[in-house]
Amino acid sequence: MSETLEEFRDGVITIAPLELAGMPFGLIFGAAAVTAGLTPGEAIFMSATVFAGSAQFLAVGLWAHPAPWLWLGFAVLLVNLRYVLMAASIARKMERFHPWQRWLAAFVLADENWAMTERRAVSRPLTPAFYAGMGLTTYVSWLVATTVGTIAGSFIPQPELFGLDFAFPAVVICLVLSFAKSWHAAPVVAASAIVALLTHRFVEGTWFVVAGGLAGMIAAILLPAPKKAADER
Amino acid sequence: MSADSAQAILVMAVATYATRLGGMLIGGYLPKTGRVRQALDALPAAVLTAVIAPAVIAGSAEMIAAALALVAALRLPMIAAVLVGMGSVAILRAFGL
16 A cells, blocks of 8 residues: 555544544534524535534524624634634644645644644654545535434434543543643643633633633743753753 | 525635634744744643533533543553543433433
């Protein structure tokens, strides 16, 4: 097997379990969208062009006829601000990507494939083929789940009963542990968690991700790991 | 599909792509040493922690399951730790936690 094909397959295998666990939420999105008054075509069109779960659920919540496009655009921009941070972080690890590959990679960036990309970049160089394997799998499963959801309507079992909604938090716990092997990362994790929780408690939307992320980054500047200080000398 | 729905969806698509592409384009120009570098190195752990923090403290079932997943992750491969987290949250919820 060629190296490119192997990388692509690795990408598919890395993300497939998470996408399987996440399928019910695509189904629920499709069903919720139709219930809120979108046509099946509109729901599928939204999944194909917007491709951002939390923003799409928010849009379904705000949906009306005629659609309030200005409100929707603004709300979606705020919900998705975290992608600026995520994309900026992986862009530094994309030396092997052509500019057009970066533009395409940006389109399929989602929470779960971003997280797995960061993990991959820790152990080996990030390749376009690996990213394509993940991105394509994520995109196709979201579209398939949305489509089935619009057809199945409200006939969806509760994924919470099976703990499927906890797959992503559980994966992230493992990832944070692998990024933060030493105690030097503790202030970063603590600052991020505390600020994220406070922001989540008092501010609407997904500002808590941006606020917590920035707090963790500030903690890293104020309390640098000794190893990093040695690098700079 | 009505014209106003199509317009709203396309506005949402452009807004979303702007955040993803914006980050991608500025990322390459960020400094590779110094304090900005320290902050960026901490970004994955910081943002990941923030993303899941509310879900982890959502209830006692979630908090216990998160703790179990964390312990499992110290010893077991990732997929096993994830299954421990999902399985324990499902069981704890079934018991009404």
